[in-house]
Amino acid sequence: MGPEEPLPAVARALAAAERAAAEALGEPLARWDKFSSTVASMGHETFITWETLPLVHYLIRSLGPNGADWRSLFLGERMKQLHWPAETLDELIARRETVFQQDRDALVKILAGKVPPAELEAFTARLDRWRELVTTNVRTSREIKILLVGDCLFLDITTFLAALLLERGITLRPVFAASKNPVEMNALLRTHAADRFDLVCYSPYTYEQNLSLARTHFLQGIRSGPATLRTLADEAHAQMLPTFRMLGDLFECGVYVHNTANVRRHDGTPLSFAKNLITAYARRTAAKRVNELLDTTLREHNASAPRPAMLIDERALLARFGDINLSRKFYSTESVHPTVLSLRLAEIYTDFIGAVAGLTGRKVVVVDLDHTLWAGVIGEGAVQHHRDRQQTLKRLRAKGILLAIASKNDASNIRWDGAVLGANDFVSQQIHWELKSTSVRRIAAELNLDAKDFVFIDDRADEREMVSAAHPGLLALDALDEGPWRMLDWWATSLPEQKGADRTQFYADRKKRQELQEELGGDSGAVLAGLGLRVSIRTLVPKELDRAVELVNRTNQFNIRGSRVTRQQMAAWSKSDTHRILVAEAADKFGGMGIVSVMVLEGEEIAIWVLSCRVFGFGIETALLNEARRRTPVLRGAIVETERNQPCREVFAANGFQKDADGWLWPGGEVPADPEWLAVTTT
Structure with missing residues (x-):
């Protein structure tokens, strides 16, 4: 507004x-x-x-x-x-x-x-x-359901936040979990274990949420020496750890954790102001220790967790606004007393909730160049690189997000000297004078992805409008507004580390395959035979669990039931006597492709089956289906049609299954041969 x-x-x-x-x-x-x-x-x-x-x-x-x-x-x-x-x-x-x-x-x-x-x-x-x-x-609007674990700070944040998010097309649905008693808090959290949240926010220390740390807010705190303050901080950290760990165990969404500025709310009166000054040393000393402990906890957690926990940094707000200003009550009566801290936190929340609502599930970021990745027009003089923006995009690329360029420019003018990014960071470069909507269409065709997978960043409103109109579902962001860049940075932070091969390299290898096909004049048999395709089909092992979950949840086109899974579900199936999970890992002479297909068998039923669009046309679906038939004499499958799973709807008919009232049936018998161009190994 x-x-x-x-x-x-x-x-x-x-x-x-x-x-x-x-x-x-x-x-x-x-x-x-x-x-x-x-x-x-x-x-x-x-x-x-x-x-x-x-x-x-x-x-x-x-x-x-x-x-x-x-x-x-x-x-x-x-x-x-x-x-x-x-x-x-x-x-x-x-x-x-x-x-x-x-x-x-x-x-x-x-x-x-x-x-x-x-x-x-x-x-x-x-x-x-x-x-x-x-x-x-x-x-x-898009509804976002959020679990808020802490104290009255969240009432104030959500009051500021509701309208800010509606302006971005987001409706907030908050659920509050509040108790100063850690045992009671953890019992309360268990009551939400079956609920699905888009994100969880935990503020363990703000105001008087933690009783040990809260002692530094009162006059008794000024009598505490360094050793006592260290003990209080250690106690506070020990009290938050069980709750933090429970949040990671119970919920499969992103968990955002506050450190603490350890502000003491004041109403501006001389007495209140004086209390803030005389407690400042105790509050600052204890906060430094407890924040260091939290940093270590998050670093250790994120080193092994399937998804990172994100830090909401109140220290940065303290450095920017100062203790007295940040702790000031924005308005104060007996019934309501929001602080400047809650206002500034609401601004941060707007960015990362915007990232969850708008960017989750996207796969490609298409960027303009002039006035977007750098200030100025390349070819018309020196340009100044926006290194912070490029660093954010570099982090996204490292987390498996594809980068592409759509720029009206002379390709011969483009130079990456002094930049964080380089030409090899982009999976596609559309640099010419044609419409950018055409460029995005070409990129989508190259990658075999849908407009809903795309983010488009440009400094011109008319370009964003034209691209959005041509590609419904694409998210267009203003390069001149710092808000979208903060959202992208939160997105990069929230994504898990990429395990396995480089996704950008996957698409570079795919382009080489396409060039080989053109070189051989479109003879598909010769092309496939010349690729040296190898497929390893095996039962899922624990180290592949996260990749299997990611592939199921990212795949839309070849996804026979439009399935989505949690890590807990997949882990339970991997240990179940009634389920088997098969994965297919592919490679060819151009390089490895990683795990490209996941099939979950429940008895004789194919409960979940996905195949990466990067390997369409290689016959890998036939090889995996054949292996399932060898392991299960009678096999059933079904297609649940979704908006985007057209590519898989004929897979059972094409592989000899019979249509019946319940879906598709393989009644048993001799299993067909695997495609002759595939070297298939099974374990």
Whole structure:
């Protein structure tokens, strides 16, 4: 939504009538069952002071200079008030539509005749835009379910965060797990073990979440020497370890862990300010130790874990904003007291949640060159490389994401001197003066991938719009906005280390195969025989588990049931008496291709079967199916059609299976020969 023009006359008029405005905003709440017992227990006047007077203050401040943060706070708090877990999406949107319309009408009525007509009209239009954001935008947004493990910090973060994410087309669905008792916390987490989350965030130390570390916030902390502070930090770390390990065991999504700035919230009064100053040494000393311990824990965890745990670095915020500013209460009443820390963390959360929502599952990043990878136009003078951006892309390439170029340029001008990236980092280079939508189409054809697998980065809005229109499902990002680069950096951090061969090299080898085919005039038999194709088919071994899970979850085209699996499921099947997991690893004279197919057999049923698109046409699916037939006299399979699995729908018919009411049947008998151009070994 971006910054909005100040409306000073409206702000002054609302300030003069703040109680009437609070009554207007409180009216739909006071007559709702959700708040009826609260109103009855505290009385109507106190309820308005507690629940909606802060909302009016947020609204007033959103109308002044730099009002965007207050707008986020207003919208987030209002959406939180209107949330009711038992309601359907349609009921939620209907309630928001009704209440935001009532808010608009009531506030306009209060302001009538008190502000210039033009400013009142601008205010009315603004409220209409906000209502549209929290209603219509929700229907087309991507929902992200997040488990938040910690204290009241998360209530404040999500209040700031809700509107920021809606502006990016994301609806946040938070689930809170809060307890200062580690045993109680771990029991609470077990109740969510069967739930599926997109990500988990854990803040073990913030404010007074950890009672050992919290001692440094009080006057007793100033009497603690270095040895005592070290002991407190060690205790705090020991208390968080079981919870951290449980999060990794219970949930297969990304886990994001806060270190600590160890700020002590203050309200700006002289006494509160003084307490912050005199506890600063104790808080800083204990935080340094506990953060070092957490760094070591994450480093050891990530060295062997199937997916990395990510660090949310409060130290960086402390260095940037300072202790006093970061710990300041952004707004303070008895009922609400968000801090500057929660606001700044919400900005960080916006980036990595944006990465989870928009980038998860993407396979290719296509970039422009001028004003994207470097500042300036190459061929028209010196350019300055954006080394930070290129380093992010280099990290993505190392994690298995393919890089490609779509640039309107003279290819002979392109130089990589002084760059982090080089020509060999790109799987395809479309550098010419044709439309970039054409370039992306060629890249997709070369890689045999779908538009939904692509990210496109360009500095020009018209280019992004044309490419997006030509390739629905592609994600287009603005190269001039630092936000997308932060998202890409979070994405690179969240991806596991690539195991096996270099995916970019796989595609380079594939291009050599295609060149060989052209050289031999399209004679497929001669081409396949000349490749020296070798396939090893074997039962999955533990070290191949992560690759098998990755291949199933990344494969869309040859995926007979559109299957997705968790690591826990695959690990359990690998040890089960009722399941067998076969993998096929391929190579040819140009190099190894790694594991290219996974088949999960449950009794006589092919429960899961995927094949990498990089080996289509080599007959590897026939060889693997033949081996399954040798190991299982009677074999069944089925095709569950998805939007993208057209390439595998004829595989059973093409390999001699019989169609019946339950799918496809191999009733037994002599197994056909493997393709003659394949050298197949089995173990």
